[in-house]
Amino acid sequence: MNVPGICAVIGSGTMGPGIAALLARHGSEVRLNDISQEALDRAESACTAASGALDQLGTPVTEGGSVSFELDAAAALDGAELVIEAVPEEIGLKRRVLERIEAAVGTGVVIATNTSGIPISDMAAAMAHPQRLVGMHWSNPPHLIPMIEVIRGERTDPAVETATVAIVEALGYKAVVEKEVPGFVENRVLYAIMRECLSLVEQGVASQEDIDTCVKWGIGYKLAVIGPMRLLDMAGLDIYSSVSGYLNPDLSDEKGISPLVTKLTEQNRLGMKTEDGMYPYAEGEVAAKRADILRGLVTVRKALSEITPV
Numbered sequence: 551m552n553v554p555g556i557c558a559v560i561g562s563g564t565m566g567p568g569i570a571a572l573l574a575r576h577g578s579e580v581r582l583n584d585i586s587q588e589a590l591d592r593a594e595s596a597c598t599a600a601s602g603a604l605d606q607l608g609t610p611v612t613e614g615g616s617v618s619f620e621l622d623a624a625a626a627l628d629g630a631e632l633v634i635e636a637v638p639e640e641i642g643l644k645r646r647v648l649e650r651i652e653a654a655v656g657t658g659v660v661i662a663t664n665t666s667g668i669p670i671s672d673m674a675a676a677m678a679h680p681q682r683l684v685g686m687h688w689s690n691p692p693h694l695i696p697m698i699e700v701i702r703g704e705r706t707d708p709a710v711e712t713a714t715v716a717i718v719e720a721l722g723y724k725a726v727v728e729k730e731v732p733g734f735v736e737n738r739v740l741y742a743i744m745r746e747c748l749s750l751v752e753q754g755v756a757s758q759e760d761i762d763t764c765v766k767w768g769i770g771y772k773l774a775v776i777g778p779m780r781l782l783d784m785a786g787l788d789i790y791s792s793v794s795g796y797l798n799p800d801l802s803d804e805k806g807i808s809p810l811v812t813k814l815t816e817q818n819r820l821g822m823k824t825e826d827g828m829y830p831y832a833e834g835e836v837a838a839k840r841a842d843i844l845r846g847l848v849t850v851r852k853a854l855s856e857i858t859p860v
């Protein structure tokens with residue numbers, strides 16, 4: 551199945567433009583909406599950059615695709631066959647936006663939320679037709695990371711989930727989340743890794759730099775080729791049993807926010823957006839790092855596409 555003819559993406563911040571660019575690449579007429587004209591102005595250059603990255607990847611262009619930038623939500627939603635909500639991760643805002651989307655589209659239109667981990671059923675609670683809400687969790691940067699989680703809520707119509715899986719499979723790789731646990735699969739695994747890494751820095755076990763090197767060139771490299779379940783078979787479940795027996799009780803079980811992250815956020819050291827966070831950034835260094843990251847993701851994605859999935 552190809553992607554829908556007309557899509558609306560509601561929210562044009564970090565995620566919206568890359569989502570729109572990829573859908574347009576596959577032939578959709580995409581309307582990108584935001585309440586901020588400045589965000590829409592930034593989105594135009596973000597979409598151009600995303601399209602350039604897709605050129606480098608060699609992603610074929612399906613004729614007929616386009617992205618328009620709409621401050622008027624009604625204009626963006628008019629005739630949409632798929633709506634993707636990508637506004638900030640705040641359930642009250644998402645519920646209000648979903649209500650407005652519902653009022654503007656037919657009951658047969660799939661409404662997908664890009665929430666990072668809010669249970670779909672919680673978001674659907676305010677909807678008149680909750681059966682058409684489905685989770686479609688993209689990863690940043692959305693035009694390059696080909697895996698998209700599909701998450702159904704308690705009242706999601708199975709046909710809506712099936713249609714969403716078909717769209718995802720036209721774009722990349724699906725991971726169907728069978729139970730809508732907070733964080734779904736990707737972010738639960740990612741946040742478990744980040745919790746342990748932050749704990750290791752807080753304990754002085756290793757520096758940020760060496761932890762990044764260890765994870766990138768150790769498990770990150772390996773897991774890019776061998777999924778964790780396959781790796782268990784490769785290592786041997788007996789090995790896992792022996793090691794996890796003494797290691798699991800010692801892993802971080804921090805239930806709150808990392809004290810180091812709390813300290814840094816209180817100091818407004820938020821990372822690249824403030825040019826200081828886990829690392830300091832000299833003038834111009836953030837743009838250079840972002841370019842390096844995108845170049846690296848394109849290069850690795852090309853290499854991975856050369857191998858058969860293990």
Ligand SMILES: NC(=O)c1ccc[n+]([C@@H]2O[C@H](COP(=O)([O-])OP(=O)(O)OC[C@H]3O[C@@H](n4cnc5c(N)ncnc54)[C@H](O)[C@@H]3O)[C@@H](O)[C@H]2O)c1
Nearest residue numbers: 561562563564565584585589636637638639665666688690
């Ligand atoms: N940033 C990431 O790495 C990432 C990755 C995957 C999923 N997500 C999820 O995607 C969603 C969006 O995240 P983001 O990082 O793009 O957020 P963001 O804050 O960068 O962008 C959100 C955009 O929504 C706009 N907006 C706010 N209210 C609106 C409304 N009523 N109508 C239309 N637009 C509105 C804002 O002006 C802003 O431009 C969140 O649920 C987030 O958890 C984020």
Ligand SMILES: Cc1ncc(CO)c(C(=O)O)c1O
Nearest residue numbers: 665666667688689690691737
């Ligand atoms: C830190 C962090 N949190 C959430 C997400 C996605 O929902 C990402 C990501 O996509 O990379 C992330 O890095």
